[in-house]
Amino acid sequence: MNYFEHGTYLTVNHACAALMGVYGNISLAALLFASRLMIKEEHWNKKVVNFSFWSINIGLMLMVVLDLFPAGSIQFKAVVEQGLWYGRSHEFVDYGIFNKLTWMRGIGASVFFFGGVVPLTWFIVTRLRSLKSTVNTIDKMDPFLKK
Ligand code: HEM
Structure with a gap:
């Protein structure tokens, strides 16, 4: 089955959803976790971060639902029924339902x-002027450094 399926849009579907879903999201979590410690409380913008979180996840889901999964399934069917190369041909990929998807x-x-x-990048870049001072951060992290 993998012989027919490999390299179709089902691979793209799995790869995009898994890579962004696992490693993309964990990278964003690390970025936001560290930023939360570094940015002054009053300059944190929960609304922008929330909006960005939902847009990234809903956008990824829409890519999967509206294109990658259905296109991959149709392509897989074409490969099984009409041959390995037909499913990758210019004729199949550039016309019809596959192209619309x-x-x-x-x-x-x-x-x-x-x-x-865009909003997340804007948020992080514009917060560069709102960082806590290093001295305060160290103070909070390690009381012995105050001495
Ligand atoms: C952290 C989770 C995962 C990530 C980031 C991931 C990522 C990927 C990527 C990038 C590919 C494409 C490789 C290529 O064609 O060059 C791939 C293929 C594949 N993955 Fe995963 N994967 C994950 C989990 C899984 C799991 C849990 C399974 C099965 C239980 C699985 C089964 C497969 C299979 C069978 C392929 C080959 C598909 C094909 O030949 O078209 N993956 N994966």
Whole structure:
């Protein structure tokens, strides 16, 4: 089965969802965890971070639901029924339902990028002027350093 399926959009579906779902999200969690300690409390913007979180996850889900999974399934069916190369051919990939689904990916990608990546990048970059002073941070972390 993997011989037919490998390299179709089912691989893309699995790879994108798993990589962003596991390592993308854990990287963002680490970034936000560290930023929360470094940025002054009054300059933290929960609304932007929440909005970005939901946009990234909903955008990824829309990419999977509106394109990658259905396109991969249709491609897999084409490979099984009409041959390995047909499912990867210009004729199959650039026309019909597969091509329409590829355009649908733009919806999820836009939500991901404009609702998630752009606001989060803006938030982190603009907080550079709102960092706690190093002395205070060290004070809080280790009372012995005060001496
Ligand atoms: C941390 C979780 C995972 C990540 C980040 C991940 C990522 C990936 C990536 C990037 C590929 C594409 C490799 C390529 O074609 O060059 C892949 C393929 C594959 N993964 Fe995963 N994966 C994860 C978990 C799993 C699990 C739990 C299973 C099965 C129980 C699995 C089964 C497969 C299979 C069968 C393929 C080959 C698909 C194909 O040939 O088209 N993966 N994975």
